[in-house]
Amino acid sequence: MWVVVTHWLNVLFMIMMARSGIEILSAFPKFYWRDDCPPGREWLRLSKKVFSSEPRRPWSSLDEEESWNPVIALPGRKNLGLGRHWHFMTLQFWIATGAVYVAMVFATGYWHYLIPDHWSIIPDAIRQIGTYLHFELGQPIAGQPFNPAQKLMYFTVIFVVSPLMILAGAAMSPAVIGRFPWYGKLFGGKQGARSVHFLGMCFFGMFVVVHVLMVILHGLPSQLTRIVLGSGQKDTTLGLALGLTILFVIFAIQVPLSIVSLRRRRLVQHLTGLMVDPPQRVLSRSFSSRQQYTDADISPYHRVNGYPPTDPAYEEMARHEFRDYRLDVGGLVKHPVSLSVADLRALGTVAYIAKHNCIQGWTSIGKWGGIPVSTIIDLVEPEDEAKVAVFYAFDDKGLTEAEGRYGHFYGSIPLWLASKPQTILAVDMNGGPLPIEHGAPVRLRCESQLGFKMVKWVRAIEFVADYSHVGMGQGGWREDQQFYSNSAGI
Structure with a gap:
């Protein structure tokens, strides 16, 4: 029996x-044997949609x-x-x-x-x-x-x-x-x-x-x-x-x-x-990312997930190479700050080569340079009750993604995850300034998590006791609007 x-x-x-x-x-709905996932080189495609690495018009992996x-x-x-x-x-x-x-x-x-x-x-x-x-x-x-x-x-x-x-x-x-x-x-x-x-x-x-x-x-x-x-x-x-x-x-x-x-x-x-x-x-708390690939491993093509913000203020800053950009860091902290890209770089940067894991399934290997979030934590000194860091983006998803969804993109991670060595505010990618399509001027990198946790086009960081009062209270825009899990180690 x-x-x-x-x-x-x-x-x-x-x-x-x-x-x-x-x-x-x-x-x-595509399958590769290589982790750089070059468009058009899949061994099996269960879709009629075809995309190129040199397209006539920009496209996002969400279009696939x-x-x-x-x-x-x-x-x-x-x-x-x-x-x-x-x-x-x-x-x-x-x-x-x-x-x-x-x-x-x-x-x-x-x-x-x-x-x-x-x-x-x-x-x-x-x-x-x-x-x-x-x-x-x-x-x-x-x-x-x-x-x-x-x-x-x-x-x-x-x-x-x-x-x-x-x-x-x-x-x-x-x-x-x-x-x-x-x-x-x-x-x-x-x-x-x-x-x-x-x-x-x-x-x-x-x-x-x-x-x-x-x-x-x-x-x-x-x-x-x-x-x-x-x-x-x-x-x-x-x-x-x-x-x-x-x-x-x-x-x-x-x-x-x-x-x-x-x-x-x-x-x-x-x-x-x-x-x-x-x-x-x-799983996420037990394992810290220890990736360090070589320059030879860097993918020749890195997919883009989502379109850049259409906010006029953001577009104006982009035209001036983000000289007027300020990252506001506040909330439950002792020392709120407002930092330019130059100020961030002055805090000291690190670089590593890691694999990006999108929740959709594609991967890409890139070199990321930026400021450890732990450095920001030390700078602002969160209050004892602060347990979560919330990252707010310029991106209004009602304009850039639609499909019945709305609101500015945001994401959150617990402070223990923010303190991991390979959790950084990236300002560089593959040896140059971070491109707009990949989140310029600042994006979050958190290498033990799926890509949707790595907020692009970051405009502010807020330290809070919990995320229940932010957005719809699920911990992030994807969690609010698309019912993702706030834990993204798998």
């Missing part, structure tokens, strides 16, 4: 992970996003934030189910049916596949429930592909690969891990198709009865009815998940966040 229960839970959780994974994929139907994506319709929430929440249940299954496999001796004990299983499996291709059903291995092809395939699914999917998923976490750059290199970089993860999903999909086909060929009533009741029964009516009912319930569950996610997005953000956010916060 433990095989039966974990089997059906696995069906439910893998459908949810596949659908939410498809939602995540819709934000950047697709809106996929809720029938296949959870929840669908450009809801990347909620798709990630569902994916990471379901992942925890899937891993727990798998852990129980594997523990029982070894505790009960069931592993003898799943783990090959001789290399002869490979030629035997090939012969068995030949038997199927001749429209004949083979016999199981003596004393075991599976034939060689089934045994080899179950072993591959359970002990090879499933762990590989988890390991590849971890290699896409900016907190993990920021702290352990060597780990991402095991997959050839984050894009390699992302491609492996996608191919793993395709493998699972093909396995399910063949698996269901084999159940039908071997006798649907008897096989489904065994899957539901755990043993062969002479009367298969109950097993068939119960099995079809379970399948109906599993697929029916998907409907309210999609409807609630699309109609009550804030509620879903908060409820799933109860399980999703704490592990991300632990």
Whole structure:
């Protein structure tokens, strides 16, 4: 019965992970093997949109996003934030189910049916596949429930592909690969891990198709009865009815998940966040970015996410190379300051080469130079009750992004994250002044987090006790308007 229960839970959780994974994929439906993601050089593109590194008109990576139907994506319709929430929440249940299954496999001796004990299983499996291709059903291995092809395939699914999917998923976490750059290199970089993860999903999909086909060929009533009741029964009516009912319930569950996610997005953000956010916060707090790539690693092309501000005051400053720019730093601090770019540089700059991880999925490696935020903290001396730094931007998203959203962009990070060595106010990029499209004159860099946390076109910093009174109270514009998680280490 433990095989039966974990089997059906696995069906439910893998459908949810596949659908939410498809939602995540819709934000950047392209696959690369290299982390610089040059436009037009992807090995697979699931979109009709084509963009060039030398375009006739400017474009943003947000233009690459697709809106996929809720029938296949959870929840669908450009809801990347909620798709990630569902994916990471379901992942925890899937891993727990798998852990129980594997523990029982070894505790009960069931592993003898799943783990090959001789290399002869490979030629035997090939012969068995030949038997199927001749429209004949083979016999199981003596004393075991599976034939060689089934045994080899179950072993591959359970002990090879499933762990590989988890390991590849971890290699896409900016907190993990920021702290352990060597780990991402095991997959050839984050894009390699992302491609492996996608191919793993395709493998699972093909396995399910063949698996269901084999159940039908071997006798649907008897096989489904065994899957539901755990043993062969002479009367298969109950097993068939119960099995079809379970399948109906599993697929029916998907409907309210999609409807609630699309109609009550804030509620879903908060409820799933109860399980999703704490592990991300632990991950971010435990790992400090230690990236230091070489000049040879710098990407020749760095995507732009979002269009520059259209604010007249900002455009006027840009025309004068930001000579009149002032960064106001205040809030719960002992010494509020207003700093020009020259003042910031005078505080002392650092430089490093790191990988930018956009929440959409693309990556790029660049050299960033700027002032450690810890230096700003030491300068203004926050009050004891100050726990969060809020970064305000010139960017009015109602003008630069629209799609029914509004308000000036802002983001927040806790002070412990602001104090990390590779959290800086960047004023330089790739050896020159920070370009406008990448956030000039000042942008936040926080290398253990996803890119949406790194506010561009920063106009002010406020130290606060918490972010509940800022914007809609979720900790950032993307969190407010697009239901992202405020923790972004994964």
